[in-house]
Amino acid sequence: xxxxxxxxxxxxxxxxxxxxxxxxxxxxxxxxxxxxxxxxxxxxxxxxxxxxxxxxxxxxxxxxxxxxxxxxxxxxxxxxxxxxxxxxxxxx
Numbered sequence: 001x002x003x004x005x006x007x008x009x010x011x012x013x014x015x016x017x018x019x020x021x022x023x024x025x026x027x028x029x030x031x032x033x034x035x036x037x038x039x040x041x042x043x044x045x046x047x048x049x050x051x052x053x054x055x056x057x058x059x060x061x062x063x064x065x066x067x068x069x070x071x072x073x074x075x076x077x078x079x080x081x082x083x084x085x086x087x088x089x090x091x092x
């Protein structure tokens with residue numbers, strides 16, 4: 001390999017480290033409090049620690065939408081079209 005090519009690869013490596021560092025720091029200090037409001041979460045009727053929403057309005061008010069099957073808070077009763085996503089956003 002030529003010296004210029006090695007120099008270029010070193011430069012790309014530095015850029016990759018810088019970009020990775022920036023994303024890593026942003027992820028580390030990410031504030032999730034604006035997307036999840038735990039004060040309106042309730043326990044399931046059976047008393048387990050899973051999320052339970054009696055309806056999609058309650059889920060949306062707590063900051064939850066598009067709750068995938070298998071995720072906490074998903075119930076088939078909240079999935080109107082049966083596609084595996086509960087409380088999908090309103091579409092006019």
